[in-house]
Amino acid sequence: MAAQYRLSWHSHLAEIPQAAWDDLALPLATPFLEWEWLHNLETSGSVTARAGWQPCHLTLWRDRTLIGAAPLYIKGHSYGEFVFDHQWADLCHRLGGSYYPKLVGMTPITPTVGYRFLIAPGEDEAAMTAQMMREIDRFCDRNQLSGVNFLFVDPDWRPLAEQCGLSSWLHHSYIWKSHEFQTFDDYLKIFNSNQRKNIKRERKAVQKANLRIETLTGDAIPHHLYSNIYNFYSSTCEKFYWGSKYLTRKFFEQLYPNYSDRIVLFVAYPADQIDPKPVGMSFCLRKGTQMYGRYWGCFEEYDCLHFEACYYKPIEWAISQGITLYDPGAGGRHKRRRGFPATPNHSLHRFYDPRMSQILRAYIPEINDMEQQEIDAINNDLPFNKQEIKLNI
Numbered sequence: 001m002a003a004q005y006r007l008s009w010h011s012h013l014a015e016i017p018q019a020a021w022d023d024l025a026l027p028l029a030t031p032f033l034e035w036e037w038l039h040n041l042e043t044s045g046s047v048t049a050r051a052g053w054q055p056c057h058l059t060l061w062r063d064r065t066l067i068g069a070a071p072l073y074i075k076g077h078s079y080g081e082f083v084f085d086h087q088w089a090d091l092c093h094r095l096g097g098s099y100y101p102k103l104v105g106m107t108p109i110t111p112t113v114g115y116r117f118l119i120a121p122g123e124d125e126a127a128m129t130a131q132m133m134r135e136i137d138r139f140c141d142r143n144q145l146s147g148v149n150f151l152f153v154d155p156d157w158r159p160l161a162e163q164c165g166l167s168s169w170l171h172h173s174y175i176w177k178s179h180e181f182q183t184f185d186d187y188l189k190i191f192n193s194n195q196r197k198n199i200k201r202e203r204k205a206v207q208k209a210n211l212r213i214e215t216l217t218g219d220a221i222p223h224h225l226y227s228n229i230y231n232f233y234s235s236t237c238e239k240f241y242w243g244s245k246y247l248t249r250k251f252f253e254q255l256y257p258n259y260s261d262r263i264v265l266f267v268a269y270p271a272d273q274i275d276p277k278p279v280g281m282s283f284c285l286r287k288g289t290q291m292y293g294r295y296w297g298c299f300e301e302y303d304c305l306h307f308e309a310c311y312y313k314p315i316e317w318a319i320s321q322g323i324t325l326y327d328p329g330a331g332g333r334h335k336r337r338r339g340f341p342a343t344p345n346h347s348l349h350r351f352y353d354p355r356m357s358q359i360l361r362a363y364i365p366e367i368n369d370m371e372q373q374e375i376d377a378i379n380n381d382l383p384f385n386k387q388e389i390k391l392n393i
Contacts (some may be wrong), residue, residue, distance in 0.1 A: 003062050007135045010057040013039045020066040030114030031287040032107035036259050038071055044251035047108045052076045068128050069118040075104045080246050082111035082330050083151045083347045097353050099146050106151035109246045111330045112292050113345045116157035126160050133164040147351040158346055166348040167360050170368040172375050174340035176326040184316045195383035202304040209302045212271040213313045218261045226256045232281045232297025266309045282309040291318055293328035311338045342378040
């Protein structure tokens with residue numbers, strides 16, 4: 001009897017069995033496509049249709065076995081994507097079209113590389129990618145969506161999607177990579193003399209403020225700290241990123257206990273108190289040899305605490321744990337001077353308006369050339385001792 005193939009759309013991740021989904025997601029390097037993380041975004045009220053993220057996940061089944069999946073969202077805005085397509089939206093409106101709603105493939109509110117279709121081992125990835133893309137095109141046509149956008153894509157999957165006719169748009173993030181460092185001093189050697197002195201001065205400033213940084217992972221993280229993560233996250237959003245508080249307190253609280261094994265906290269405490277309360281915290285996740293910085297906050301301003309809790313202490317811990325890649329999150333002004341070179345990443349796009357499609361294809365090579373020039377300019381101006389290390393970006 002021939003196998004029966006079936007494509008299905010799902011408005012909630014809970015409609016898809018966790019074990020079946022994670023059979024496809026757990027082997028990947030990224031933790032952000034795992035069922036627990038995506039499901040938590042939905043059930044916590046962080047990612048909902050009301051918030052402008054309408055879950056609309058695609059699955060491919062052979063008989064009763066899940067062999068392909070794509071986390072997808074219908075978007076009524078571009079907030080929380082970190083790929084800034086407002087100029088494309090403006091162009092579409094000038095042409096008399098509607099840019100929203102659109103379909104987006106990414107882990108919501110998570111600007112880290114790794115998005116891809118989840119495909120079972122042993123399957124023909126190119127054929128399955130093409131089959132799922134044809135269904136996505138039909139879905140967008142039926143629902144009058146302006147286009148489909150895959151953000152922060154897995155570089156190994158990108159060629160398969162490009163074969164389906166999507167256009168690749170070049171961006172950059174700031175990524176630290178271990179160059180076989182054994183100690184923090186090995187990391188310091190990559191810098192020129194002035195920057196080495198600056199980093200040492202910044203670390204001493206935290207000590208002079210009488211603060212200690214404690215690294216907590218997995219089961220060692222007290223339950224009450226999960227609510228505290230939200231407090232720090234909320235404080236930072238209110239101070240610096242008004243209108244960008246996408247995650248709810250419930251999201252962080254629901255990470256315990258099922259996602260605790262992925263979490264790494266770098267918590268700042270007053271060094272002279274017996275039962276101290278945290279004054280600052282950075283929230284990271286680890287999977288295998290990769291670590292991701294997500295959120296940071298402090299209730300009082302301490303000189304250089306941000307650098308220590310978000311860069312130096314995580315790098316020191318990463319080296320001791322055999323971490324080879326650390327993505328500290330969005331933004332880059334401070335990162336580039338502390339050992340995080342500009343590193344290319346790509347998004348993939350298809351517009352269904354023929355005029356938009358024609359303009360995209362005509363101008364995206366020039367846009368990508370300009371972006372590559374910016375990446376080169378940033379990396380040519382890093383405070384590195386070029387005799388000590390040759391960048392492999």
